[in-house]
Amino acid sequence: MMGGGGGWSLSKDELKKLEEVAKENLKQGAQPAKRNIFISFIKEDFDEVNLLRGQAKNENNDLEFNDWSLREPFNSTRAEYIQRGIRERIRLSSVTMVYLSDITYKSKWVNWEIQESIKLGKQVIGVYKGDGPPKILPSSFIKYKCKQIKWTHKGIAAAIESAASMKK
DSSP, X not given: OOSSOOSOOOOHHHHHHHHHHHHHHHHHHOOOOOEEEEEEOOGGGHHHHHHHHHHHHOTTSSOOEEEOSOSSOXXXXXXXXXXXXXXXXXXXXXXXXXXXXTTGGGOHHHHHHHHHHHXXXXXXXXXXXXXXXXXXXXXXXXXXXXXXEESOXXXXXXXXXXXXXXXX
16 A cells, blocks of 8 residues: 555654754755845945945855845936935835945935935945945944944845844
8 A cells, every 4th residue: 555644653752853854954945035235335436336246146155135226326416306216225125235435435325325224224234345444434324333344245144134134
């Protein structure tokens, strides 16, 4: 006879052990959900930000996210329209990531995006390349005491996950 009820059964201990093994296998095989990230940056750093975007698409590292930031710089003559579009993208994101370079502080848009992110209850993290963060940071970044981290795949991935799990 093939199929069910053949006459043997598992003890409670054996059943519990099987359940634990199944749960562990599910944990190990489960991929974490991608986070939606808004990347704030000054237009002069566009190439560096594109490198970060590309690394997030590489399957061979720990860094993985959906990029909800803008692909092209806006024409500032349409500020209200631009702000509405950016605000909506920030609202749909889990976290705002600011690319920090030596010139980021000069961008009024970066400061505004940090402020909007905070208003919308989003965590803001800063990412910098090199040995240390820039000497001058955007004023809103300082005002809201945003966390800054060095650009490493594991570091960025951990900071995104940590920030996304925090509620404001």
